[in-house]
Structure formats: structure tokens, C-alpha cells
Amino acid sequence: MRGPLRLALVNDYEVVVAGLTRMLAPYAAQVRVVEIAANIPVSDHADLVLFDTFAQSMDNVRVEDVAPAGIPVVAYTWQNEPDVQKRALAWGAVACLSKTLSAARLVAALEDIRRGGSPDPGHTAAPSVDAAAPEETRDWPGRSEGLTERESEVMALLAAGHSNQEIAELLHVSINSVKTYLRHAYRKAEVNRRSQAVLWALDKGFTPDVLHRRVRGR
Known part of the structure; x- marks a missing residue:
């Protein structure tokens, strides 16, 4: 009998993978996080890689920059x-899972994929991204300042x-949606101009991290 699925987490921001x-800690008997990485590919000792697309796009990063050949990559997105x-x-990617999933459903989907099957259709990108998994189980830059995850994604790309127009293309949303997210983010950050927003974002930790750490004892 195989042991818990060995999972590597990849994202540009340490706060996101943390x-x-x-979020997955209560399910350690089923899924063990063995490695976390930001801007560095994971090694080859994981069974699966979960690639969180926060402030990234599958259009501007290659799958081989995420994991070595032979390690399946699962995209994790609210799109x-x-x-x-x-x-x-x-x-x-071998599958695309929605951030609207609860931790239990995410674990179930990852186990399905590990067994070589396809995850239940309900585990793929869901029709509503607003019915998200409980916020206390996830984190992202700007959350403590009141920004939603999508507002933070837009601010991260702005800071970069x-x-x-580029943000809209990277996130596959309309230009009007980008403007709406920025308007809400500006209000929460108490800024009025783009230059002020960039400085605020950099001060609040929106600069991508470089991180590569194996989780002790895994």
C-alpha cells in the first residue's frame, strides 16, 4: 500500500505556498507537502506538483520551469x-483544479490524479469563483490589508x-474587470495614482520571492 501522496507546491510568493x-496540514495522512518553491523548479522527489497561478499565467511560464520531466504538474487557478x-x-498540466474547492475536495482530486485517473468534474475549474474555499485556509500578499485574492493578483502584476491591457491578457479577464479590481484595490490601499499603488504594493510584500525548501521530515 502506497503512503501519502508527496506534494510539491509552487508559486512566486512564499506567503501563498505557506x-x-x-490548508493541507489536516490531511497529512493522505497528502504530505514535501517541498515548496518560488521561482525555482522543484526537485524530483515529489509525486505531484501543484502550481498555484497567483500573479502568474500559463501563458508566460513553461511547465518545465515548474517541475522536472516526469513529475506531473496540476494547475491551481480561480480562472x-x-x-x-x-x-x-x-x-x-495533467489537470486543472479550482481554488473554489474545499481542502477535502482538493485532496480527493489530487488522489484521483495520483491514481492515474481524471478528477471528478466538480474538481475542475468551477462555474463560480466567488464560492471560494474558506479564506482562513489560504493566504496571499495584500490579504491583511483587505484585498481579495483577485485584487491582489492584479496589484502584483501592476507592481511588476x-x-x-497586459494584465487583462495574462489573467484572461476583460480590461473593464482589471479597472474594477484596481479601483477597489486603490481605495483599500488609500492611493490615487498608479505610481503610488506600485510603491504601496512593493512595501506590502508584492515583490516575488525566491524560495526552495524541502519540508523537514518529509
Whole structure:
């Protein structure tokens, strides 16, 4: 009988992977987080890699930059457009799972994938991204300042120097949605101009991290 699934978590931000680690901790008998990485590919001792797309896009990062050949990668995203699963598979992921999943359903989906099957359709990108998994189980830059995850994603891309149009293309949302997210984020950050927003974001930890750590004892 195989032991718990060995899972590596990948994202540009340590706070994001730390939040995912906490979210999965109660399910250690089924899934063990053995490695977390930001901007560095994981090693080859995990069974699966969960790639959180916060402030990233499958359009501007290669699957081989996430994990070595032979280690299946699962995309983890709140994007809900109809072709998200198709794009994830074309990119090189073996599946695309929704951030709207509870921790229990996420674990079940990962176990399905490990067994070589397809996750239940309810485990793929869900029709509503607002019915998200409990926020206390996840984390992201800007959360403590009141920004939603999507507002924070937009602010992170803004801080990285992207235009509104580029942000819309990277996140596969409309330009009007980007403007709405920025308007809400500006209000919460108490800024009025783009330059002020960039400085605020950098001060609040929106600079991508470089991290590579094996989880002790795993």
C-alpha cells in the first residue's frame, strides 16, 4: 500500500505556498507537502506538483520551469472561462483544479490524479469563483490589508510593470474587470495614482520571492 501522496507546491510568493501548506496540514495522512518553491523548479522527489497561478499565467511560464520531466504538474487557478481546462492541458498540466474547492475536495482530486485517473468534474475549474474555499485556509500578499485574492493578483502584476491591457491578457479577464479590481484595490490601499499603488504594493510584500525548501521530515 502506497503512503501519502508527496506534494510539491509552487508559486512566486512564499506567503501563498505557506497558506496552502496550512490548508493541507489536516490531511497529512493522505497528502504530505514535501517541498515548496518560488521561482525555482522543484526537485524530483515529489509525486505531484501543484502550481498555484497567483500573479502568474500559463501563458508566460513553461511547465518545465515548474517541475522536472516526469513529475506531473496540476494547475491551481480561480480562472473559470470555458477553455481553462483545455489550455492547462495544452500547457503541459495533467489537470486543472479550482481554488473554489474545499481542502477535502482538493485532496480527493489530487488522489484521483495520483491514481492515474481524471478528477471528478466538480474538481475542475468551477462555474463560480466567488464560492471560494474558506479564506482562513489560504493566504496571499495584500490579504491583511483587505484585498481579495483577485485584487491582489492584479496589484502584483501592476507592481511588476504590466499595463492594464497586459494584465487583462495574462489573467484572461476583460480590461473593464482589471479597472474594477484596481479601483477597489486603490481605495483599500488609500492611493490615487498608479505610481503610488506600485510603491504601496512593493512595501506590502508584492515583490516575488525566491524560495526552495524541502519540508523537514518529509
